[in-house]
Amino acid sequence: MSLELINVYKSYPMISGRKVVLSGANGHISRGEKIGILGRNGSGKSTLVRMFAGVEAPTKGRIKCSMSISWPIGVSAGVKPTLTGEENARFIARLYGRNEKRTVEFVESFAELEEYLRMPIMTYSSGMRSRLSLSISLAVDFDCYLVDEALAVGDTRFGRAFAERIERSGLILVSHSPALVRRLCTRAAVLDQGNLTFYDDLDEALATYNAL
Amino acid sequence: MNLRAELAIIGRGARMQQRVIGALIIRELGGRFGRYYFGYVWLFIEPMLLGAAIGLLHYWRDRPTAFGPFEFFAIGYILFFVFRGILNRAPSAIPGNQALLYHRHVTLPDIFFARHIIECIACAGVLILMLFGLYVVDGSIPESPIKIAAAMALMALLSQGLAFLWASMSYAVDVAGRFLQAITFLILPIGGLFFLVEWLPVWAQEIMLWIPTVHIFELLRDGQFGSRFRAIYDLYYVAGWIVVTHLLGLAALRITRQRIGLE
Numbered sequence: 001m002s003l004e005l006i007n008v009y010k011s012y013p014m015i016s017g018r019k020v021v022l023s024g025a026n027g028h029i030s031r032g033e034k035i036g037i038l039g040r041n042g043s044g045k046s047t048l049v050r051m052f053a054g055v056e057a058p059t060k061g062r063i064k065c066s067m068s069i070s071w072p073i074g075v076s077a078g079v080k081p082t083l084t085g086e087e088n089a090r091f092i093a094r095l096y097g098r099n100e101k102r103t104v105e106f107v108e109s110f111a112e113l114e115e116y117l118r119m120p121i122m123t124y125s126s127g128m129r130s131r132l133s134l135s136i137s138l139a140v141d142f143d144c145y146l147v148d149e150a151l152a153v154g155d156t157r158f159g160r161a162f163a164e165r166i167e168r169s170g171l172i173l174v175s176h177s178p179a180l181v182r183r184l185c186t187r188a189a190v191l192d193q194g195n196l197t198f199y200d201d202l203d204e205a206l207a208t209y210n211a212l
Numbered sequence: 213m214n215l216r217a218e219l220a221i222i223g224r225g226a227r228m229q230q231r232v233i234g235a236l237i238i239r240e241l242g243g244r245f246g247r248y249y250f251g252y253v254w255l256f257i258e259p260m261l262l263g264a265a266i267g268l269l270h271y272w273r274d275r276p277t278a279f280g281p282f283e284f285f286a287i288g289y290i291l292f293f294v295f296r297g298i299l300n301r302a303p304s305a306i307p308g309n310q311a312l313l314y315h316r317h318v319t320l321p322d323i324f325f326a327r328h329i330i331e332c333i334a335c336a337g338v339l340i341l342m343l344f345g346l347y348v349v350d351g352s353i354p355e356s357p358i359k360i361a362a363a364m365a366l367m368a369l370l371s372q373g374l375a376f377l378w379a380s381m382s383y384a385v386d387v388a389g390r391f392l393q394a395i396t397f398l399i400l401p402i403g404g405l406f407f408l409v410e411w412l413p414v415w416a417q418e419i420m421l422w423i424p425t426v427h428i429f430e431l432l433r434d435g436q437f438g439s440r441f442r443a444i445y446d447l448y449y450v451a452g453w454i455v456v457t458h459l460l461g462l463a464a465l466r467i468t469r470q471r472i473g474l475e
Contacts, residue, residue: 054316057470071314078312083242094235095315097228 001031001067001143003052003172005196008061010047021047023194024061031067031143034171036181036202038209039191045174048191049148052172067143067170073134074148081122085113085132088121089139096140103139111135112158131158138162144170178206228317236318236326255334256341259297263289263342279437283346287360288405290339291367291432295403295425296396297331298371303382303389305375310472320465324375332368339364359435366447367428369454376461380468404429409444417444424453 005027011018021044029035039045049072050056051063071077079088086104093103108117111131116124124132137145145166163184173184181188181202188205189198192212199205241252267286305323312318339360346352354360382389404426409417420426427445434443 053314055313071316075314076311077314078309078318080239080242083239087239087242091235091239092315094238095232095318097231 002065003029003067003069003144004064006062006064008051008058008063010044010051010059012047012059019044020194022058022191022196025196027189027196027198029144029170029172032170033144033187034166034185035173036185036188036205037172037174037191037196038176038178038181038188038205039174040176040212043191043193045176045191046148048196049146049174052146069172070137070140070142070145072146072148073137074130076129076133079121079129079133082120084120085111085117085124088132089136092136092140098140103136106139107132107135110138110158110161134162138165142169144172147171147173178209182206229322232318232322233326233329236312236322237329240326240330255330256338259290259293259335260338260341262293263287263338279440280350280352283352283436284433285405286342287339287436288429288432290335290342291363291429292400292403292405294331294335294364294367295371295399297335298328298368298375299378299392299396301327301331302375302379303392305379306383306468306472313469313472320469321376321462324372324379328368328372328375332364336364354436355438356435359431359438361435363428363432363435366431366450366454367425370424370428370450370457373454373457373461376465377457380461380464383468384471399423399425402426408433408441410442421446421449424450 005025008022008025010022011020013019037045037048039048047056051058052069053072054063054065054069055071080091083091085107089104089107090100092098093100107113111117111128111134113128113132116128117132121129121132166184171184173181175181186202187198187200188202188209189196190205190209190212197208199208263286266289267282267284270281270285273281302324305327306320309323312323313320343354343357343360378388378392382392402420402423404420404423409420409426409430412420421444427447427450430443430445431447433441434445
């Protein structure tokens, strides 16, 4: 089980000409691997995340995916503010064919929301929102978690529990922060000017990225 | 690949789509009315109130005809409400739900199916309630309930095909959505709610029968009191409209899907 990029080319139209995000990328990410993808602002990280998530198609080439990959963690992904945290958890459980009761129980024990779980999302602080959406995605249990940037969980109790849970599955972390990649990943790739280069050595990747 | 393997794949896909649509329906219900259970009641009350109001207006004003004005207009209005409800909500369907596309097995048509199923269940519920009410009040029973149900289904399908197209258009050009309110309002007098084709002069009949909803209203009235007038409709014409709008509409949604920039 893996995610494979075969000669992937991606561009999108701009006011003049096209912006090239990927020009012929190849790569292979196996199940259980923890890989960081580093890129400066505007290098096309978010587009890459959407392609990995399977919600945006490459312009040319193929992405072959034989493991379950989460939606990009960190985007709101259709959380409805008028619904409660519990109702949103149930919605995701139904969508992915998971047991609703177990999903809610997991979120209850993990998200540290207490009675807010039964309140509409619009009453939540931004920290509570991100804990809820992270917990829901962990409850679904994917082979690989796709995490976009602002994993603003930090070194809190929740942050440590999250890192520990991620330890048991794969991770694709798309970020511009070398420190975060070093903390959570064992391999890395650098995205720069349409080239996505995979490095087996984490230090080599970080050095290349820092030299950009 | 052999046939059995292919059927298994189709079966899995169908089960997944059923699951997705089910989840979307529950989400839509909870989200549309917020935390108040009165919202669920409103889903039924809105068409009932409007239908009954129009029915009563005509009941008091009209000269007595072969059919009761109340059942003519109130029941007819419920059918119009299916059309109006589905089309007026079409422009907001994509912008309001596009973040759901981050979940890879949610597709644009699924979002529409979920909303249309809600609309149909509400209107069918009101329709049954009103027919039952009429039976209690003056003992009238529709001549063919099957034709009424068919009219309801055809109206829903026609509206769905148009909704696909309209949603795609208003996603591409923002103002298209604004025109819609005006258009569903303008179609009210000529859509078939207020007349029978039989009542019109022949030249007007020919013009009106170009409008697909006119045929559907004729079918409805045929089901209500078909033996008391000459119903004029062509279901093949309606079916043609449904097929063409669905094909064009689904193609348009496919193009729209590629243009949606998820944040």
